[in-house]
Amino acid sequence: MDEKLLMKGNEALAEGAVRAGCRFFSxxxxxxxxxxxxxxxxxxxxxxxTFIQAESEVAAINMLYGASACGARVMTSSxxxxxxxxxxxxxxxxxxxxxIFYANVMRGGPGLGNIAPSQxxxxxxxRGGGHGDYRVIVYAPNSVSEMGNFPKRCYDLAEKYRxxxxxxxxxxxxxxxxxxxxxxxxxxxxxxPEKDWALGNAEGRERRVIRSYDLRPGYLExxxxxxxxxxxxxxxxxxKFEAVxxxxxxxxxxxxxxxxxISKSALMLGRKEGIKIGLLRPITLWPFPSKxxxxxxxxxxxxxxVEMSLGQLVEDVKLAVEGKAKVYLHGRPSGGIPTGxxxxxxxxxxxxx
Amino acid sequence: xxxxxFERTKGLTEILMRYCPGCGHGVVHRLVGEVMEELGITNRTxxxxxxxxxxxxxxxxxxxxxxxxxxxxxxxxxGIKRVRPDCIVFxxxxxxxxxxxGMAETIHAAARGERITIIFVNNAIYGMxxxxxxxxxxxxxxxTTTPFGRDPRVAGYPIxxxxxxxxxxxxxxxxxxxxxxxxxxxxxxxxxxxAFQVQMxxxxxxxxxxxxxxxxxxxxxxxxxxxxxxxxxxxxxxxGEYKTIEGKKxxxxxxxxxxxxxx
Amino acid sequence: xxxxxxxxxxxxxxxxxxxxxxxxxxxxSKKFASTGYYPAVMVKPEKCTGCTLCALVCPDVAxxxxx
Numbered sequence: 001m002d003e004k005l006l007m008k009g010n011e012a013l014a015e016g017a018v019r020a021g022c023r024f025f026s027x028x029x030x031x032x033x034x035x036x037x038x039x040x041x042x043x044x045x046x047x048x049x050t051f052i053q054a055e056s057e058v059a060a061i062n063m064l065y066g067a068s069a070c071g072a073r074v075m076t077s078s079x080x081x082x083x084x085x086x087x088x089x090x091x092x093x094x095x096x097x098x099x100i101f102y103a104n105v106m107r108g109g110p111g112l113g114n115i116a117p118s119q120x121x122x123x124x125x126x127r128g129g130g131h132g133d134y135r136v137i138v139y140a141p142n143s144v145s146e147m148g149n150f151p152k153r154c155y156d157l158a159e160k161y162r163x164x165x166x167x168x169x170x171x172x173x174x175x176x177x178x179x180x181x182x183x184x185x186x187x188x189x190x191x192x193p194e195k196d197w198a199l200g201n202a203e204g205r206e207r208r209v210i211r212s213y214d215l216r217p218g219y220l221e222x223x224x225x226x227x228x229x230x231x232x233x234x235x236x237x238x239x240k241f242e243a244v245x246x247x248x249x250x251x252x253x254x255x256x257x258x259x260x261x262i263s264k265s266a267l268m269l270g271r272k273e274g275i276k277i278g279l280l281r282p283i284t285l286w287p288f289p290s291k292x293x294x295x296x297x298x299x300x301x302x303x304x305x306v307e308m309s310l311g312q313l314v315e316d317v318k319l320a321v322e323g324k325a326k327v328y329l330h331g332r333p334s335g336g337i338p339t340g341x342x343x344x345x346x347x348x349x350x351x352x353x
Numbered sequence: 354x355x356x357x358x359f360e361r362t363k364g365l366t367e368i369l370m371r372y373c374p375g376c377g378h379g380v381v382h383r384l385v386g387e388v389m390e391e392l393g394i395t396n397r398t399x400x401x402x403x404x405x406x407x408x409x410x411x412x413x414x415x416x417x418x419x420x421x422x423x424x425x426x427x428x429x430x431x432g433i434k435r436v437r438p439d440c441i442v443f444x445x446x447x448x449x450x451x452x453x454x455g456m457a458e459t460i461h462a463a464a465r466g467e468r469i470t471i472i473f474v475n476n477a478i479y480g481m482x483x484x485x486x487x488x489x490x491x492x493x494x495x496x497t498t499t500p501f502g503r504d505p506r507v508a509g510y511p512i513x514x515x516x517x518x519x520x521x522x523x524x525x526x527x528x529x530x531x532x533x534x535x536x537x538x539x540x541x542x543x544x545x546x547x548a549f550q551v552q553m554x555x556x557x558x559x560x561x562x563x564x565x566x567x568x569x570x571x572x573x574x575x576x577x578x579x580x581x582x583x584x585x586x587x588x589x590x591x592x593g594e595y596k597t598i599e600g601k602k603x604x605x606x607x608x609x610x611x612x613x614x615x616x
Numbered sequence: 617x618x619x620x621x622x623x624x625x626x627x628x629x630x631x632x633x634x635x636x637x638x639x640x641x642x643x644x645s646k647k648f649a650s651t652g653y654y655p656a657v658m659v660k661p662e663k664c665t666g667c668t669l670c671a672l673v674c675p676d677v678a679x680x681x682x683x
Contacts, residue, residue: 024436050435054428055461062425062458066432069419070399070440074432092422199417200437203396209411211402211420359671359681370676374653375630379675535636535669568630575630 004181010035010174012148013103013167014043017075020152021187022101023049024074026063028056028082031115032171033105036077057082061089061102068098069210071198073155073189077103079171080121081112083129090164091130094227095212097197099158099165101151106170108335116335117172117258122312125168126286133224135231137165137238138285140256144178152184157238161230162197168285170308172258172337240283241292245271249278251347252296254317255306256282258337263306265340270347277347285313290320297325302350304328306343308336364389366415375575377565378407380532381474384542385443386414388549394441399433401426401444403451406480410445424455427462430469441552443470449479452488452512459514463558466523466604470548471560473514476567477586484570488512491589496570515562515595522602525557527595531564531587533579544594556598564590618666618683620658626678627655633670633679639663642670 007015014036017025025044027037037053044051050067054060060076067074078086083104093100106121108114123129125138137157139150147169154165199208214220242260244267246252255263260281270277280296282289297303303325305314310333318327330346332338364386372378389395395416402410404423411418421429426444434442451459451473462469478496479485485498489511493502503511515529526548530541541563548559564586566578573581620642627649633656634642643659656679658664666683 024432026432052431052435052465055457058425059428059431059458059461062421062428063432063435065421065425066401066419066429066434067436068432069429070433070436072436088422089425096419199399199419199433200440201397202417207415207417209418209420211411211418213408213420355682357680358666358683359668359679361677361680365677369626372675374628374675375632376675379677380673383677532673535672538672575632576635579632579635 004179006177007144007148007180008035008175008177009144009147009169010105011039012144012180013077013151013169013174014039016148016182017101017151018043018047018049019182019184019186020155021073021189021192022075022151022155023047023189024064024067024072025050025076026052026054026060027076027078028054028060030079030082032107032174033077033079033103035174036103036105057085058088061086064100065089065093065098068093068100069096069199071195071200073101075101075151077105079105079107080109080124083121083124087130090136091128091132091134092212093164094134094136095132096210097162098210099162101154101158101165103167103169105174106168114335115171117170117308117337118333118335119170119257119259119308120310120312120333121168122285122307122309125166126288126316134227135286137163137234137287139165139167140283140285141167141169141173142257142260142281144173144176145180147173148180149183152187161234163230163234168257170258235287238284239287239289239291241289242281242283243292244279244281246278246280246296246300248276249300250276251278251302251304251351252300253277253279253304253306254282254293254313255279256285256313259306259308262338262340263343266343266347269340269344275347275351288316288320290316293317293320294322294324297321301325302328304330304347304350306330306338308332308338362386362390364395364415365413368412370413371409372406373569375566375568375578376406377476377532377563377567378474380538381472381563381565382410382413384538384545385445385472388542388546389416391546392549392553394549394553397439398441398443399437401429401442403446405447405450407445407447407474408481424450424453425458426450426455427458427467427469427471431462431465431467434467434469438468441549443472443549445472446474447480448473448475448477448487448489452514460518460521463518463524463560464521466525466557468552468555469558470552472545473560473562474565475514475562475590476565477511478567478570480567480570491585511589513590515560518560519595523558524560524596525598525601526551526559529562529564529590529592529595531582531592533564533566533582551598557601617661618664618681619661620664620670621680621682622656623678624649624655625651626676627653628676629653629655630675631656632673632675636669636673638667638669639665
């Protein structure tokens with residue numbers, strides 16, 4: 001703590017995970033997240049952890065399944081195409097109530113797409129992405145500092161609720177350098193409380209089974225309803241957001257990650273010209289800050305979502321607003337990055353309408 | 354004084370196995386259970402149940418168990434073993450699981466020399482889904498997706514897993530056995546025991562392929578089933594040890610080299 | 617006297633033990649068990665040597681052998 005470092009976003013993410021107690025990583029190369037496995041390939045052995053370059057994303061996530069089942073703090077990272085492959089394992093992990101942490105450093109899609117920063121995996125992250133009814137806690141940092149500090153929050157929540165957690169970021173945040181200060185003391189995983197569900201030595205206790213299936217009629221529904229209870233509690237307790245100058249705002253921007261920084265510059269430019277712009281930045285994308293957006297929409301009648309995707313975040317905003325305000329979209333998909341000036345132009349048009 | 358000379362192993366739970374009459378899975382389960390008990394490792398063994406008929410194996414083995422996605426057993430085993438090197442890890446898999454959907458995981462776990470044991474049950478068919486063609490279905494053999502018999506021009510050739518893995522450096526023990534006759538069952542147990550011992554001695558990756566009968570999906574009686582193993586499967590999948598620790602080179606950590614220095 | 621005990625709840629009547637027995641000690645019961653299967657029974661108990669071959673091939677671990 002108190003130590004200020006200059007780090008690349010992806011390296012901050014990796015270092016943050018290690019400081020948060022991560023001792024197992026398996027992954028597969030994909031741009032623009034390669035600094036994460038490269039960093040961890042030497043950093044993890046330094047702290048007695050395990051780094052494995054897996055044969056595929058599918059294998060990587062399943063190695064996590066096994067390592068997490070033994071109670072370790074585990075991590076994997078990838079970009080959209082690789083996260084698509086990992087969805088199978090994430091679904092199993094969710095069904096089996098295992099805590100894991102992973103990161104998606106988004107690139108342009110669909111398909112192979114490109115390696116430019118993008119936010120096209122919002123649906124994939126917030127709607128589950130794999131098969132079945134499940135949720136994943138999604139943190140969306142907008143600075144290198146948050147890239148480094150969010151893994152700790154993710155691990156704490158993952159273990160508290162026995163759930164998969166992720167950081168949804170993009171190539172821009174992953175590749176850029178900024179100063180960072182870690183806001184937590186390094187975690188010694190050996191000192192964490194013992195997990196009463198983890199596999200291992202069964203001496204003196206009942207044998208344990210970890211599974212995500214139940215073929216008896218009616219039982220799986222009960223199992224999934226139990227998950228639902230957990231999800232409800234998370235939605236009530238774990239929402240995080242940042243509100244900027246919303247008090248007097250006449251138009252509200254909603255944006256996360258990179259596009260929230262762009263929106264903030266649009267806000268500053270607009271305020272200089274006397275346009276009363278506010279910004280609501282969801283820090284957790286699931287659970288989504290629906291309540292605050294709903295409350296703000298009682299008063300602010302124009303809401304603009306700014307996203308580097310074709311209109312994904314806007315759906316959650318509309319669901320929160322429930323028709324109480326007009327919701328506009330400025331979306332740039334597949335590697336398009338808006339500028340502050342560009343967003344301000346859109347704001348001006350909306351204010352005139 | 355009467356003595357019990359054969360009793361149910363403590364390596365298995367008391368739960369009734371749901372396999373069809375004459376299915377080979379039960380015998381393999383018993384052998385693994387007995388080996389765990391005899392080696393005194395039941396308490397520190399973590400088993401991996403596959404997707405397929407033996408998905409219920411997580412109820413039958415009397416140790417900690419985990420049930421992963423179809424084909425991913427070796428990857429899950431890798432994660433477990435790296436975190437708990439003190440535990441004995443085995444992955445129980447069928448032919449579709451191991452040699453079709455999970456072939457990449459199988460080969461790479463073997464190539465990494467993961468200290469795990471794979472119990473590979475080869476019955477040349479997809480059992481639980483109703484008898485579709487497996488990667489090990491014999492040429493000409495009828496299944497619900499090769500109704501005219503497996504034609505190599507359409508469906509290719511069966512895969513010989515032991516022979517394939519034997520080309521790799523890392524595996525320490527590879528053997529193919531069967532459980533269709535008492536003598537073969539005894540040999541199968543020996544091989545399974547050896548495979549677990551190789552893991553306990555930290556000698557490397559071990560896999561035992563067990564030719565097994567699936568009367569239901571072969572559409573035959575249990576007795577015809579063991580006949581099929583003897584007359585059709587064994588000639589194509591020869592029994593024996595394909596790699597043993599005796600023939601294995603010692604692993605040495607290489608000095609780091611730049612690309613130029615290696616040529 | 618060597619003998620076998622067949623757990624009629626576990627036995628599924630596959631007959632693998634019948635052919636495994638070198639002395640044809642085992643046959644199939646004429647009465648079905650609560651499971652609906654015809655379980656294995658000793659038909660020539662006097663010939664049993666307690667060799668355990670039947671138990672070795674039993675897929676349901678339904679046979680225990682006494683000697």
